[in-house]
Amino acid sequence: MLSPLHKQLLNDYQRDFPLSARPYQDIADALGVTEAEVLSAFTELNDNNFISRIGPVIPPNHIGVSALVAMSVPESQLQAVADKISAYPEVNHNYEREHRLNLWFVVIASDAEHLRAVIDSIERETSYPAMLLPMLDDFFIDLGFKLDLNNA
């Protein structure tokens, strides 16, 4: 499963990933391994779906606009409706939650007009009303998430 190197890469490089010409070499130097080992470990983490990517976390609403959207969908329809919604490239997350409002997804669009067009299209296609919950303020300073990987 996860090697000690995988675990170090997962926990120690969620922020402050090196911004240098040879970042994987810098990581290798810091961990006392070779660049090739770091590259193959990251490839394995990607291939096994343990990470979504290496990249920047951008604060909401600095590029484009986003909104959380909630819908109430009968259980028998949920998978089909969810599939239709997930097919939109503007939809990033789409979860079932244990509630009367049982489908929750996040739409990210280039501007307010684009966002409205996506929501309107989803409402037309699914025939369920969408409750739109744009972000007003973001209190979270994202420092990454400390994973306990002892049993992983």
Place this chain on the structure above:
Amino acid sequence: MLDVKDRQLLEHIQLGLPVCSRPYLEIGRLCDMPEAEVIDRLTRLKQQGLIKRMGVIVKHRQLGYRANAMTVWNVPDNLVKQLGGHISRFSFVTLCYQRPRQPEWPYNLYCMIHGKDKATVLKQLDQLIDACGLSGFDKEILFSNRCFKQRGAIYQNPTPALADG
């Protein structure tokens, strides 16, 4: 603020840094920018807070964090900033936003907690409620069930289909 070249750069790099020896050179090729400029711009954006963090974006579920509770509270508007700031300081919290109330949905403060199981998450939530003085406010806890789609926030330009329709 972000200029046009910052936006182009972020549009390319948000899809993921290539896993290769000179990844910023590769990104630079995609947006016609020298490697050094890619690195300089990313460094500046991070210093300015326009990049919150730069690094590995993990998939909680696949790494054993199967329980995920979105908790929503109805708190007085004049307290939302203070309470949001307090909630955000807990290491098990992964998001904390203010959103507008809606008809039949009076909640204005949202927080996300990831844990290995529901019992752990509920215990952490109790801890949060005690420490932040949230016990007097109406709330709902919505645990996630099926995940239909999950990827990092990727900003989209309008698709031709939408622009036409």
